Each structure stands twice: as structure tokens, then as C-alpha cells.
Amino acid sequence: MTPTKKFASQADLEEKKVTFSQISEHAWAYTAEGDPNSGIIIGDDAVLVADTQATPAMAADVIRRIREVTDKPIKYVVLTHYHAVRVLGASAYKPEQIIASQDTYELIVERGEQDKASEIGRFPRLFSNVETVPPGLTWPTMTFTGKMTLWFGKLEVQLLQLGRGHTKGDTVVWLPGEGALLSGDLVEFGATPYAGDAYFNDWPTTLMNVAALKPNVLVPGRGAALTTPEEVTKGLTETREFIADVYANVQRGVDAGKDLNAVYKETYAALKPKYGHWVIFDHCMPFDVTRCFDEATKHVHPRIWTAERDVEMWRTLEG
Template sequence: MSKAFASQADLQDKQVTFTKLSDNAYAYTAEGDPNTGVIVGDDAVMVIDTQATPAMAQDVIRRIREVTDKPIKYVVLSHYHAVRVLGASAYQPEHIIASQDTYDLIVERGEADKASEIGRFPRLFRNVETVPPGLTWPTITFTGKMIIWLGQLEVQLLQLGRGHTKGDTVAWLPQQKILFSGDLVEFDATPYAGDAYFHDWPETLDRVAALQPEKLVPGRGAALTTPEQVQQGLAGTRAFIADVRACVEAGVKAGKDLNAVYKETYARLQPKYGHWVIFDHCMPFDVTRCYDELTGYPDPRVWTAERDRQMWAALES
């Protein structure tokens, strides 16, 4: 019997936690669902990643309004995936900020990704009819580094390298050593690597670690509130990416096809990571992308709703 496609069988609501990390930083988390970061400056609020629909973003806004009435002026997109960006309109921000690489990915594959992700995650796209027509477009882009001052609070937006996507952006509070990593780092949640760069990701994590964050909001999973927890999150993400690559590389060198490599990789990693959130969802996409990278596709191929289903049928039937 084949597994339910992606996360279509995941229909149970998650318990939301709104964690205060400092007087300026908060983490909106929900038991492994996509996280949202909140930075409250002297004169304005910045939101990092939006939730998947405006209706779902309303709960984030409600939590923000419990701690401040300052205007939400900035929305930062850590990357282009629909589950992170399509709720942006609810905040009515003055600016939506993303890396230029993320902007380019929206141009190239935003529509395909939107259709793909809505098909994979019905629960996360609750009230999808509240998403305005079209895509979420940045109003400001940058390359490498951008600094925004929220009064006296410095926020650095940094591209530390390719990993989860080629456009990954982190938000860094250097005065407080708090990092919002997006999906470059996960905690007790399976990294989605369908659009990843397996070769680059570990080095990018090294650059994250070099900042020496004392607190970190991962893309999925609980907020990491001590340096020890931060190290656990970095180590777990790094180990998963390395293990997938090692298994797939061994299969490729042995001349095995994708189907055989997938089954062997799943069997080897399931005992170690199978308890992590969305493991069964991510593994077919992750192994397919890693196999591609090792066999002649340096850049990720576009996932469409049709390609998703074809891949799933080939590997999970």
C-alpha cells in the first residue's frame, strides 16, 4: 500500500507557542509547522516569514498585538517557498524584503511552486482563498548583506550561502546574538531539500555557527533558547544533510537508479530520523534532489504539481 501523498494525511492542528526571546525578539512556533519570527524595534515591527495564507497570518498578528501596537513595517522572506510567503498581504507592510536570488526564483518558479505546495500541504494552506491573486513580490531586494535600523535596534539581513535554496536569508540581531535562520536550520524536524544545494549547505551552516548565536529560531521546530540548544539544531541539520548525501553518493557510485537509491537511503535514515516531523514527506523530494545534484543537475529542477505526483508514484508505489 502506497503512502499518502506528501502531507495530505497530516490534518491534525498543532499547538502554537509564542516564545519571548528578548524584549525585541519572539518566535511563533507550532510543533514542527513552519515558524514565523517577530522583531519589535523602537518604532516598528519586522516579521520574518509570513505563514502560508493571510487567514493563518492573522493568528501571528494577534500574538504581536498582545505585546506591541507598533506598526508592522517590514516583512522579510527567508526564501521563496509559498508556505513561507503567501500570507504577506495580511500584515500590510510598507516593505517586503528578500535577497535578489529569492526574487529571481520567484520569477523563475513562483507559480509552479505555489501550485506544488498547495497540493502537498492542505492543512497549512487553510483558507487558501484568502491569498490574493498572483505571487508575493518583494519591494526591496539585496545581495549579500543589508542592515535595517529599527530605531536603535540593528537588524542584519545576511546571505551566508546556499543551502535550503540559493536565496536563503537569515535575520541577525548582533546586539543580542539572536538569529532567525529560516529553513537553513531545523530542530527535530526533517530538512526539506527538494530545492537544496547539498554540497554547499554544510559550509553555510559553518557560517551560521561562526556568528555564535546564543538563541535561534529555526524554520521548523521549537525556538532554541540556549547556546547548547543552538548547537544541537546546527548539528542535527548538518548530520541529516551529510547522511542523505553519503547514502545517495554511494548508490550513484554503484550505478544504481533513483528508485533503488531512494529505498536504500530511506531504510538507512529512518531509524535515526524517522521520528522527526515530515520525514516521510521530505525524503522522496530530498533524495531526488540529491541524486540530481550528483548526476548532472547543479541547480534544482522546478517542482510542479505534476512532477510531484509523478515522482511520488515512481518512488512510493
């Protein structure tokens, strides 16, 4: 009898080495060997942080590293999307504004509480010192639709919605003057895309829109910073191929009339040789295939994940 896999990433206890590096004149990357990244813009008169880490205690390390290179105020926090692991550290920065797309705001209203409980249960290590998270949810103080431009003195910073992908509210932070992009989880590098709240049909096109900006450097949602155009292309291509491969295998199974369990096992087996070495592959695949199966059958929009639904799904596919 094959032993059941421990639920999601509850067995993941290994701390990761953090790297804080400058990737362009004004952009910095806070990365941690496949754990969630933060991107930082240090402008002429203020600092912007995109994706806050999962708790204020974890955000304190980002702040410490920022303070090693500048004493400018952290004026803006940008939520590239609504997932708890990206937003619950926001209070530590004491920003003047927390900015998100209107779509992200609506997702927080609709499913923020359920997502918070779900994520903390899946990945306890990433919510270190979870007791430092203030009660309630992290709410944007300012929203936009499509595009918003900020000026940090003479530095232009654009917040862009380039299409649905990882979620319907995905936002990227773009420095047109130096070709630097903070992508959030639209792009991963050497890390498995989590697609439990994704739009599989849209995501590849959205990545083409990212590529059309022609970034020179990019901070992905997970994985090492991409510091050359060639690395950026590799990150975009590999993310797009993963999404396409999941969708093609799931659609094939759906067309053959197979149930979710069979489709999951076949898709996992098909993708394991190519992507199995990526960070959190085993964690993501049940969520990714379940969402893709939903999209290929009867649920155009992602269903809400609850802690209870997570465990039920895991038992069905991995138990």
C-alpha cells in the same frame, strides 16, 4: 502487497498547538510543533516579521499575538526564501516593505507559480483558508545582495546571505547586539529538512557560517525555538548531519550505478532509525533524495517542481 503511502502530507490533518514566546530582548518566536515558524523582531519604533505563514488567514493569528505585546507598526516583512508556505500570507501584514534577497526574487520569477501549485497540493492543511491568498504571487518591494542593515531606532537588524542551502536565496535575520537569529529553513529542530530545492554540497558550509555568528538564541524554520547556545549548537549539528547523511548515502548509490528508485529505498532505510521520528520525515524523503540524486548526477541547480512532477515522482518512489 504494501499499501501505497498517501501523497506527500495530504493525510496530515492534525492541528498543532501554537507557542508565541520571547527569546531575547527584541526577538520573538511563533512556533507550532513542527509546522512552519515565523520570527518576529519588535524594535524601538517598528516590527519585522520573517516568514509570513501560508495564507493571510493564518497570518492573522501571528498579528493577533504580536498585538498582545505591542502596538508598533509592522513595517517590514522578510522572506527568508521563496517557498509558498513562507510567503503567501504577506498581504495580511500590510507592510511598508517586503524584503528578500535578489536571488529569492529571481527564483520567484523563475518558478513561483509552479511552486505555489506544487506546495498547495502537497500540504493542504498548511494552506488553511487558501481562498484568502490574493491572486498572483507575493513580490518583494525591496531586494539586496549579501547584506542589508535596518535600524529600528537604536536596534541594529542585519539581513544576511550566508550561502546556499535550503535554496540559493536563503536569508537570515541577525540581531548582533543580542545574538538572536531567525534562520528560516536553513536550520530545523526535530523536524526533517525539506531539501527538494537545496544545494547539498553547500548547505553544511553555510551552516558553519551560521555557527560562526555564535547565536545565543535561534528561531528555526520548523521546531521549537532554541533558547540557549547549547540548543543552537544541537540544532545546527543535527541539521548538518541530516544533509550529510542523505548526501553520503545517495552518492554511494550513484557511485555503484544504481537508479533513483534503488537509491531512495536504501537511503530511506539507512536514515529511518536515526531521523524517522522527526516531523515530516516521510513527506520530505522522496523530494530530498530526488534532489540529491539530481545534484550527484547531472543537475547542479534544482529542477522546478510542478504539481505534475510531484505526483510522478511520488508514484515512482512510493507507489
